Amino acid sequence: MILSVIKDEALVGQVQQFENDKKHFHLWWLGQSGYLLLWQGVRILIDPYLSDSLTQKYANTGKPHIRMSERVIRPDLLKDIRVVSSSHNHTDHLDAETLIPVIRNNPGITFIIPEANRRFVAQRLQVPEDFPAGLNEGGQVHVGDFSFYGVAAAHNTVERNEKGECLYMGYIIRFGDFTIYHSGDTLWYPGLEETLSRFSINLALLPINGNDPSRGVAGNLNAEEAVALAKAARIEWIIPCHYDMFTFNTADPRKFAALAEEQQQSYTILPPGGHWSSGMLHNKPVIRHSDF
Numbered sequence: 001m002i003l004s005v006i007k008d009e010a011l012v013g014q015v016q017q018f019e020n021d022k023k024h025f026h027l028w029w030l031g032q033s034g035y036l037l038l039w040q041g042v043r044i045l046i047d048p049y050l051s052d053s054l055t056q057k058y059a060n061t062g063k064p065h066i067r068m069s070e071r072v073i074r075p076d077l078l079k080d081i082r083v084v085s086s087s088h089n090h091t092d093h094l095d096a097e098t099l100i101p102v103i104r105n106n107p108g109i110t111f112i113i114p115e116a117n118r119r120f121v122a123q124r125l126q127v128p129e130d131f132p133a134g135l136n137e138g139g140q141v142h143v144g145d146f147s148f149y150g151v152a153a154a155h156n157t158v159e160r161n162e163k164g165e166c167l168y169m170g171y172i173i174r175f176g177d178f179t180i181y182h183s184g185d186t187l188w189y190p191g192l193e194e195t196l197s198r199f200s201i202n203l204a205l206l207p208i209n210g211n212d213p214s215r216g217v218a219g220n221l222n223a224e225e226a227v228a229l230a231k232a233a234r235i236e237w238i239i240p241c242h243y244d245m246f247t248f249n250t251a252d253p254r255k256f257a258a259l260a261e262e263q264q265q266s267y268t269i270l271p272p273g274g275h276w277s278s279g280m281l282h283n284k285p286v287i288r289h290s291d292f
Helices: 008-017 053-057 096-105 115-125 192-197 223-232 253-262
Strands: 025-031 034-039 042-046 081-085 110-114 133-135 140-143 146-152 169-175 178-182 203-207 237-241 266-269 275-277
Touching: 008 025, 025 237, 034 178, 081 096, 081 146, 096 115, 110 115, 110 140, 115 133, 133 140, 133 146, 146 192, 192 223, 203 223, 223 237, 223 253, 237 253, 253 266
Parallel strands: 042 081, 081 110, 110 133, 178 203, 203 237, 237 266
Antiparallel strands: 025 034, 025 275, 034 042, 140 146, 146 169, 169 178
């Protein structure tokens, strides 16, 4: 089991230490594709999966979801969250055991989802259908000083409902002078790099677990594709994700690190619970991983 470098109440305390930082934003990797973003005291929760629901669901089946890393934080400890997002309906991005307590404990929270998934989301999380803020490709949602822009994701294809709304999404998040891209689960489809390059992205959070049909699940970018996409879209920095959660669907981040260095792409590899600050921007590549 890969241990978190910081967890639960200790993580909450670390976040509080940076509440008054007016210069930089801060980011913590919560495992899989989940992140906690902090900027000028505002907390944003991105695609959190903080339970063992999938391990329990697939126990004693032909597709066991055996955990590789421990849970970083209990959902009930996540307070003062202004926005939480879900990029699509798969449980590691829309987990009732994570999101129900988060929504319950944060009155006034904005919940951003793909508009196409509104009914499914409401049923899974036991919320009114008009509660989430829906986004589609090219759409925008503004919450205080944060702007969220919808980008189509291909998992494995760009799927749309009868209204043309995307079932799988990525989000561009803009605040202050910063721009982040959280891809959700996606492959590299035609035109993605052109869409991204228009945003002058400082930091991309990209999956690297790849696309192996033998796993029986939809695929993602692999390490080589993540680096190549970042270079093509002129993305300043990458933090890889969607690995080291389940034994059947992971990747070696050392391969990503070697490829990024070969292509002179700035990056950071975080351990579970790892912290990153925008103060890293414009610095040299850094490896941060408990196994290195």
